[in-house]
Amino acid sequence: MRFGVALAAFAATLPYQVNSSGPVSTVAITVDAERQYQTIDGFGISEAFQRANAVKTGLSVEERGKALDLLFSDENGAGLTILRNGIGSSASYSRDWMKSIAPTSPPSSNSTLKYEWDGDDAGQVWMTKEAMKRGLKTVYANAWSAPAYMKTNNQDSNGGRICGVPGANCSTGDWRQPFANYLVQLVRFYKEKEGIDITHLGWLNEPDLNQTYASMLSDGFQAADFLKILHPTLTREGFGHVKIVCCEATGWQDGEDLLYELQTSPGAEEMLSVYSSHGYSVNPALPLRTSRKVWQTEWADLNGKWNPAWDNLGKEGEGITWANKIHSALTLSNISGFLYWIGAARTPNNDALVQVMNGTVTPSGRLWAFAGFSRFVKPGATRVDARSSVGWVKVSAFVNADGALVVVVINNGPDDLEAEIDVKRYTSKKDIVTPFITDNANQGTKGEELRTSGDDGNLKVVASVKRRSMTSFVL
Incomplete structure (x- = not known):
């Protein structure tokens, strides 16, 4: 009960929050690689x-x-x-x-x-x-x-x-x-x-x-x-x-x-x-x-x-x-x-x-x-725009100097989710995404490689995001 109250209060402070009134099974993540912020x-x-x-x-x-x-x-x-x-x-x-x-x-x-x-x-x-x-x-x-x-x-x-x-x-x-x-x-x-x-x-x-x-x-x-x-x-x-x-x-x-x-x-x-x-x-x-x-x-x-x-x-x-x-x-x-x-x-x-x-x-x-x-x-990496449809799922994205895209997803919620990641205005030479997972059972563990779909410059990937975890997706 204490965890649920704390989670609700925490989620209420976060931007881009939808579907937070009840259980959710998916989270939509949108990355715009041409909307750039600071250099890392x-x-x-x-x-x-x-x-x-x-x-x-x-x-x-x-x-x-x-x-x-x-x-x-x-x-x-x-x-x-x-x-x-x-x-x-x-x-x-x-x-x-x-x-x-x-x-x-x-x-x-x-x-x-x-x-x-x-x-x-x-x-x-x-x-x-x-x-x-x-x-x-x-x-x-x-x-x-x-x-x-x-x-x-x-x-x-x-x-x-x-x-x-x-x-x-x-x-x-x-x-x-x-x-x-x-x-x-x-x-x-x-x-x-x-x-x-x-x-x-x-x-x-x-x-x-x-x-x-x-x-x-x-x-x-x-x-x-x-x-x-x-x-x-x-x-x-x-x-x-x-x-x-x-x-x-x-x-x-x-x-x-x-x-x-x-x-x-x-x-x-x-x-x-x-x-x-x-x-x-x-x-x-x-x-x-x-x-x-x-x-x-x-x-x-x-x-x-x-x-x-x-x-x-x-x-x-x-x-x-x-x-x-x-x-x-x-x-x-x-x-x-x-x-x-x-x-x-x-x-x-x-x-x-x-x-x-x-x-x-x-x-x-x-x-x-x-x-x-x-x-x-x-x-030398540049942070780019990344947004989550679920308040307690935090997401950030970066394009490294060599062009590699990294999307970091932190699932603060109590349940596993399916993440639908939509990357706009980004061109990759490969169609493989590699997740690296950290939770109570993993310490940056390399997960199963995923394939992207979509047109050139508009890539999509569907991935599992474990409860109470951090996953770094590397494209």
Whole structure:
């Protein structure tokens, strides 16, 4: 009874709802391949705060390979294509801190920083290289904070602001340019020492919160001020191709407020390639008002105990819950990138997609929710129009750069359905559709191939869609 009431309330909030007053046996799905929306950059995770080391040093060679494959392999896992590395700011690797590449505090902002590079970066160098072997496309380096000596509170934790941005003065001087140089030096170390191209660079993480771990405050006005120093510094140092990301607010509403403030500074928004926000305090359910690409760069179930289920009791951490969250962010907020907080970690909670405990690797239903998108919808894909005749059946569609069409169907209902998929204005060289099914019994399992019918440019296929499932149809 509780499930039925919840389902009815959930379905009532969804668009394109018909036939929802009683049981249905079929769902009509319409895809228009020429009605296009955002370009997809990918799906990903972070292994910051030494989580990469837990995979690198805490597992046997076999289990380590399994964890990497689950995260980054198209054949054996989710095929994730974005890795968000943390840029260190702490004086050491104590606890799970991220160590600064210039840990020694100089007397003033006019002093020369003493850089150090250990070739490991808390396991992130190794993790990045292993992920690239498996198809990783995007390496996003993101600072949670500047080093303590560059901030108003002289700590890399507990908030504080960059010395020199509006309203933040320090006796040691203006640290904006040294911090920009610091970020560029990190990019240089990865390129020149490790052969890794950092593709995206950011310097804030939840700047609306004061945290006991590495954290730094900023409003949108201050972000715009620093952006106008970082952007020309990258260009001057030969890294103008690196895309700048900002501003990583805690939730979608906070992100909208920061964006508005940043946009008041002429020219600042144009220096960005990606505007980013997190999904914690307010979920992504509306598009942000920006001409830049939008990423949701961190979100997780931080409260639930480890739950690997796809669909059990409708809990926050279950796989089908996250399949719906990703779908909503893609279709309602037009995001181009969606990242979970942690990929693999030694954790008793749901903050990771893969649990690493006692030398054993265990995937969650959340991982397979990501896989339903990320294995098939690749960087450069374009989201196209897709509609469902049944409110609790969510559908999204994408055309990859190679022309392959992917239709993702999430059946939140209690019954199996027959899906009649009608694809308009799309020409395929093949008449075969392959379904990949995820539910309580399947983890991206390849189903029986289906043949299309219809005229050229107007294809049709009839397929079974299991109850409480996610099916990725690949044409």
